[in-house]
Amino acid sequence: MTNDTANIPYSDESILAVRGMNVDIRVPAGTLHAVTNSAFHVDRGETLCIVGESGCGKSITSLAVMGLLPGNATVTADVLKFEGRDLLSMSQKQLSALRGNRMGMIFQDPMTSLNPVYTIGNQMQEIYVRHGKGNAAQAKDRAIYLLEKVGITAAESRLGQYPHQLSGGLRQRVMIAMMLMNDPVLIIADEPTTALDVTIQAQILHLLADLQKEFNMALILITHDLGVVARIADRVAVMYAGYMVETGSSDEVFNAPMHPYTQGLIDCIPIPGKTERGALLGSIPGIVPALVGDQEGCMFRNRCDFAQEVCGTGIIERKALGEQRGYRCVIGPEQAQANLQASRAQAAVAAGE
Amino acid sequence: MAPQDQAASQTANGFTAEEFEVEAPSPREVMRRRAKRHFGLIIGGSVVSITIVCAVFAPLIAPFDPFEQDLTRRLINPVWGEGGTWAHPLGTDGFGRDLLSRLIFGARISLTIGFFAASIAAVVGSIIGMIGGYFGGRVDAVVMYLINCKLALPPILVALSVVSVFGGTIPVLIAVLAALFWDRYAVVTRSVTQQIRNQDFIAAAQAAGCSKSRIILSEVLPNLTNQIIVIASLEMAVAILVEAVLSFFGLGVQPPTPSWGLMVSEGRDFMFFKPYLITIPGLAIFILVIAINMMGDGVRDITAPEGRN
Amino acid sequence: MNADAPVLECRDVSRTFMIGKGPFVQKKPLRAVQDVSLSIERGEVLAVVGESGCGKTTLAKMLLGLLPPSGGEIFFEGVPLSSVDRNAVSRRIQPVFQDPYSSLNPRKTLASIISLPLDVHKIGTPEERKRRVEEIMELVGLPRRLLYSYPSQLSGGQRQRVAIARALAIKPEILVCDEPTSALDVSVQAQILNLLQELREELNLTYVFISHNLAVVEHMSSRVAVMYLGRLIEFGTAAQVFDDPKHPYTSALLDSVLTPEPQYGLPEITTMGREFPNPLNPPPGCAFHPRCPKAMDVCSQAQPQPADENGRLLECHLYGEETAAA
Numbered sequence: 001m002t003n004d005t006a007n008i009p010y011s012d013e014s015i016l017a018v019r020g021m022n023v024d025i026r027v028p029a030g031t032l033h034a035v036t037n038s039a040f041h042v043d044r045g046e047t048l049c050i051v052g053e054s055g056c057g058k059s060i061t062s063l064a065v066m067g068l069l070p071g072n073a074t075v076t077a078d079v080l081k082f083e084g085r086d087l088l089s090m091s092q093k094q095l096s097a098l099r100g101n102r103m104g105m106i107f108q109d110p111m112t113s114l115n116p117v118y119t120i121g122n123q124m125q126e127i128y129v130r131h132g133k134g135n136a137a138q139a140k141d142r143a144i145y146l147l148e149k150v151g152i153t154a155a156e157s158r159l160g161q162y163p164h165q166l167s168g169g170l171r172q173r174v175m176i177a178m179m180l181m182n183d184p185v186l187i188i189a190d191e192p193t194t195a196l197d198v199t200i201q202a203q204i205l206h207l208l209a210d211l212q213k214e215f216n217m218a219l220i221l222i223t224h225d226l227g228v229v230a231r232i233a234d235r236v237a238v239m240y241a242g243y244m245v246e247t248g249s250s251d252e253v254f255n256a257p258m259h260p261y262t263q264g265l266i267d268c269i270p271i272p273g274k275t276e277r278g279a280l281l282g283s284i285p286g287i288v289p290a291l292v293g294d295q296e297g298c299m300f301r302n303r304c305d306f307a308q309e310v311c312g313t314g315i316i317e318r319k320a321l322g323e324q325r326g327y328r329c330v331i332g333p334e335q336a337q338a339n340l341q342a343s344r345a346q347a348a349v350a351a352g353e
Numbered sequence: 354m355a356p357q358d359q360a361a362s363q364t365a366n367g368f369t370a371e372e373f374e375v376e377a378p379s380p381r382e383v384m385r386r387r388a389k390r391h392f393g394l395i396i397g398g399s400v401v402s403i404t405i406v407c408a409v410f411a412p413l414i415a416p417f418d419p420f421e422q423d424l425t426r427r428l429i430n431p432v433w434g435e436g437g438t439w440a441h442p443l444g445t446d447g448f449g450r451d452l453l454s455r456l457i458f459g460a461r462i463s464l465t466i467g468f469f470a471a472s473i474a475a476v477v478g479s480i481i482g483m484i485g486g487y488f489g490g491r492v493d494a495v496v497m498y499l500i501n502c503k504l505a506l507p508p509i510l511v512a513l514s515v516v517s518v519f520g521g522t523i524p525v526l527i528a529v530l531a532a533l534f535w536d537r538y539a540v541v542t543r544s545v546t547q548q549i550r551n552q553d554f555i556a557a558a559q560a561a562g563c564s565k566s567r568i569i570l571s572e573v574l575p576n577l578t579n580q581i582i583v584i585a586s587l588e589m590a591v592a593i594l595v596e597a598v599l600s601f602f603g604l605g606v607q608p609p610t611p612s613w614g615l616m617v618s619e620g621r622d623f624m625f626f627k628p629y630l631i632t633i634p635g636l637a638i639f640i641l642v643i644a645i646n647m648m649g650d651g652v653r654d655i656t657a658p659e660g661r662n
Numbered sequence: 663m664n665a666d667a668p669v670l671e672c673r674d675v676s677r678t679f680m681i682g683k684g685p686f687v688q689k690k691p692l693r694a695v696q697d698v699s700l701s702i703e704r705g706e707v708l709a710v711v712g713e714s715g716c717g718k719t720t721l722a723k724m725l726l727g728l729l730p731p732s733g734g735e736i737f738f739e740g741v742p743l744s745s746v747d748r749n750a751v752s753r754r755i756q757p758v759f760q761d762p763y764s765s766l767n768p769r770k771t772l773a774s775i776i777s778l779p780l781d782v783h784k785i786g787t788p789e790e791r792k793r794r795v796e797e798i799m800e801l802v803g804l805p806r807r808l809l810y811s812y813p814s815q816l817s818g819g820q821r822q823r824v825a826i827a828r829a830l831a832i833k834p835e836i837l838v839c840d841e842p843t844s845a846l847d848v849s850v851q852a853q854i855l856n857l858l859q860e861l862r863e864e865l866n867l868t869y870v871f872i873s874h875n876l877a878v879v880e881h882m883s884s885r886v887a888v889m890y891l892g893r894l895i896e897f898g899t900a901a902q903v904f905d906d907p908k909h910p911y912t913s914a915l916l917d918s919v920l921t922p923e924p925q926y927g928l929p930e931i932t933t934m935g936r937e938f939p940n941p942l943n944p945p946p947g948c949a950f951h952p953r954c955p956k957a958m959d960v961c962s963q964a965q966p967q968p969a970d971e972n973g974r975l976l977e978c979h980l981y982g983e984e985t986a987a988a
Binding site for chain 1 (some may be wrong): 848880
Binding site for chain 2 (some may be wrong): 726749765778
């Protein structure tokens, strides 16, 4: 496969740099190409959002970085570096020394990522002591400091509580505090607010953003919610069917989306005050294709309003628009913008009728 | 775009959704595929099928009448033994009856008792379990009480005493075994029903106006069939064993009816110099019970929601 | 039945569950829904919004007649629901549930799932029912070849179409949609919302639309009922509630909506208290006061009474007679 992501620049200072990463998973029906030619990186103090719908490979991407994929998956990459060290050549032991230490993780459901039979304090201290950062007493001081940091009142008494005694929002705060125990440089948060109510969601995102600035960490946020992405991301990578179909800064991607999928996704979401009440929403017809076996052409073509003959063959090259800005579609940037304006005008006419 | 267009998804240049859509296989197709690769199921299923065929067509297959005594030909060794003959491949017993014929006819008894005991227990136990699980509250408390009472009974002793009072006829044996084995169905169906009861499709059926009995029979029951089949296979194996035990003690099927348990019992007198009289029927019980268990495990594996293989 | 009366009306409807396990544990009352009064007019989309645990799903179950209210009464075209035959209710009010994975029986084919309401009410001959199923599948955008497929063979969006088809098979007048799109992907959510809009116009349906997604609610609804801890705290037209929210909780909910507009950044809702109160032990007075940025002394002492404010109902000490008098 020609690799058109190899020349996307990244700095030596980048906390995580990935170029040309593929993840293949063996399933009974064949090989599932979960991630194809993925490329992204994240620097200190920067927030990268990987956004996509279920089955697009966004969670697999994060698991691949953390070395947590099951045995039937193979990861290959031109570059897969964490703080300049090659992750692919590391042993499982070295990887687990990184996880929970230099790399912090937050998952969707804090109820299942916290162990129900241990107290909060136990779990927070354990992760600190296990990585050899200090003794139990130091761990306790740090746990109290961090619980206060994430906005938990009466932190000392919380240490003796069990996860089920806390509400969903509090549990997620505890998860964040626990992840900060060892001063990570990179946080990978996989749908951290999906299980929470809207008012709590905004608070947790705020907290994440504030902590990230304060501790100067790199943050990779994986979500399906474009609203979350728009409000928190510095840079965005849109994934579809295992491909990163569009990358760029948050402003660029949301204000001038190039890929028809990104355009469709943004227009799917009603915006209070902008989308006319009761009018039909933009929608992407059809469903995500199966990824088993070798595929040719653009994976989005069966749902795309602008699909052409050339979309069905070969590999769709990435069009670079700037240093980090790019998208994977045969349509040129001017035409893509014209298409977007035309379809929005058409929708406005339909809504007016 | 009209909704029907969205689903058909015909885009401007003629790519259709079908081009990409790999139809997910139907549940039956998934089962068939898993079954093909499940050796336990294949082996167990074949042994059970062969036994069933033998039992059904026993009069056609068996070389001799299993009741016919011929004292001139008693205690002939099997073919591989000294003085064995192909006329009696498995030899003859102390009354000169052909062991192979008795084994084939004996399969009828074992399978009949095992099948009917397990089935009757399945019906009774599942109904009790579903009612307890679906209605909950006081009804469930009564069901739990019944199950606990049952669990407190020692099965073999109860079977022995009932059979010794009412006699060892096949219907009595079936009734006793069914009455002893319903509890496991009840426990499992009750807990699964409790989970299913809270699913939205039950609420949808209620909202559609279904009666309670209709919901239990047509919405809950189809989701329990796998579990019931798996338990039934295990219980059938146990029933066959218990029947053999009872017959061995002389309390089950009465002579001269050919039952495998009875055959072992009859072979006891010649145990030290004609061991085949015990080992052959014993082996038959052993193989059939293992095969049924393997088949039950196989059914569980191929119907499991997430593939175990 | 009274033609002028609202299609559905709740008068002081309450529902209390007794929570507690075991015979020796004192059971505690959980007031899932308290004194809710609202009316639903024919052809409108009434949205019920609130966070999890606010009682919106319990209210939906009561509207469907699946759960009797423990206080108050629900009226269907002016007639008390408790006096209407269960089957008559089910012919006219049908549900669409949130999770299309649990709302379809995995052991049944689409044909038998969709025709269930027809079978129960013995409508038409088997051939007519089959024709109706095919008709309705086409209406919701399901290809006919899926007729004898099982739910496990479908995607989430297709499953939700099946759930809608089942609800519509019996030609009801009211659909109670409980979070119909929150388990779906964004692009599929738009498909389903559009389908619901089109069906409403085509079949002249009335929707009770329950959701926590304010953006979706604003888009779909004509009137909005905001619930907090079992109580109806604001109820008005979509324009009233969304353009000029009065209750501090409604404002907080609206502020928390994250739209894909990068220019705005994250909203500041630091004033909102962190913890959602325990519904078994709700705060005294107004249940929202511990989280309310505008809480006054009276809020922790007295339960505010519902007040009419230019045609919208509000339950807050900032509005209504007490403040008007002060």
